Amino acid sequence: MSLEIPWVEKYRPQTFSDIVSQSIAINNLKKFVKNTNIPHLIFTGPAGTGKTSTALIIARHFLKEEELYTNLLELNASDTVRIDFVRKVLKNFVNQNLVKDGSLKFVILDEADNIPGQVQQALRRIIEKTSTSVKFILLCNYINRIIDPIISRCAVFRFVSLPKEKIIERLKHISEEEKLKIPPEKKEEFFDQLYFISGGDLRKAINALQMAVALDLLENLDINEVFKISGFLDVETLEHLNITIQNKDFNKSREIIQSIDTFDSRNFIRQISEILPSFNINPVKIIELIAFIGEIDYRISQGADEIIQISALLALLIENIES
Ligand SMILES: Nc1ncnc2c1ncn2[C@@H]1O[C@H](COP(=O)(O)OP(=O)(O)OP(=O)(O)O)[C@@H](O)[C@H]1O
Ligand SMILES: [Mg+2]
Incomplete structure (x- = not known):
């Protein structure tokens, strides 16, 4: 059992069919990616529902392995709060010559709803001016914090909270892959608790499971202990x-x-x-x-x-x- 890679990364969906529950978004995206003429995208929805995973699947769909380093820029809100950073790094990336004709570039902007209004305005101008071979994918929890001129330039996809059975299914899958020894009589309760802890956020659920394993809480499963380490009252x-x-x-x-x-x-x-x-x-x-x-x-x-x-x-x- 390897504890080195976080399981949220190890079990990150690699293809559209690995993404559970987001059938409306995924079915439409599958149609979009059939040609390179895709619009800019916004994925909005609660935490841990597959937005980042889907953005990476799309980038990987269009880019070759070696292009992932040159043609994909992933930014987080903390990078983008500074307007000079947006101007320099983003403009540089967008304006760099494309490696060869016909290839696309992707900018994935995580936590786009935390980008200050002024910086969003600068971003909007970059999006407007950029060549059609550069595609922006904005990820956010609250779309109402994104300025209208950006929204109107993007196709918006809504990601929904994952239902209990999907979260538990995924946790069971990981438990099997990792050959975890969960006492059978406590299994159902354990997964129920992990679901409660997650509040519909699969990342949280997977992290709580990995933490329980890392702290050796599985053998004589003490569910209360799992609750406590996740910041809940026992x-x-x-x-x-x-x-x-x-x-x-x-x-x-x-x-x-x-x-x-x-x-x-x-x-x-x-x-x-x-x-x-x-x-x-x-x-x-x-x-x-x-x-x-x-x-x-x-x-x-x-x-x-x-x-x-x-x-x-x-x-x-x-x-x-x-x-
Ligand atoms: N719909 C899903 N199908 C399969 N796995 C998922 C799904 N949603 C989340 N996961 C799991 O949770 C982890 C986190 O997902 P991801 O980073 O895509 O969430 P997110 O929507 O970007 O969340 P955040 O808003 O917090 O950034 C993934 O590595 C994956 O294991
Ligand atoms: Mg994300």
Whole structure:
């Protein structure tokens, strides 16, 4: 069993048929790649659903092995936030003479939705002026953060979250290839937990599996340990917290949260949402709570203090428990 290569790379889909679940996007892309006259592309959708993999498959479809170094430029948002970098590196690449007539060049821009507006404007001008033999593939989670003039120059493909059975299927496939010894009686629960951890992100699921193996957690499979290393509350802590909330003990509940060193507020929000129906709360209040959870999830994504936001959630939850 080799642990050197990350499994997300080792098991990265190599052909269109390896990509699971994205049938609308993939079927259309298969038609597009039949000739070299393809438009620029935008792949949008949640993390770990196959956008980067598909972009690489397309580049490899048109490029020979040796051209992958010369005719493919992969950039990440952190490279592209600086406008001078975009001007220099990107323009250079785009303007370099093509190796030979008829061959294409690809620019894959990862996290394109994190590129600042001004830089997007510069990018748009580069896209406009560039020869038709240079194809841009923009990857993003939120297309509404890409400026309209870029969107209108691209064909947009939406990638969807992977369903549970597809994620588990893929994890089982990897487990077989890697000859993992998962205790049979715990197998189903283990894959269920990995799915929960992933939240529909196959990369996260595969990483959690590899981490469990690297930390030797498989032999006497301790599912709680897998939960903890992935930044979730283990079952006992969650149960303890549940009781504390039922008892309307706000201070204690906040202490529990603060005592967890691997606390991850957004994972916690997913866990608390799961157990919400188990509380004795008026259904109308449940709806308000769910709306509030959405609100604080957003605030945290925008950089709000996690402990304050989670404390506010605990306070509202406790306030609404009926005794
Ligand atoms: N639809 C899929 N079919 C098969 N494997 C997938 C699929 N989506 C993701 N994977 C697996 O997850 C890993 C990550 O996928 P990929 O990098 O393509 O995701 P992404 O959509 O680009 O995510 P991000 O938005 O986080 O960049 C791949 O190496 C692959 O093993
Ligand atoms: Mg990606």
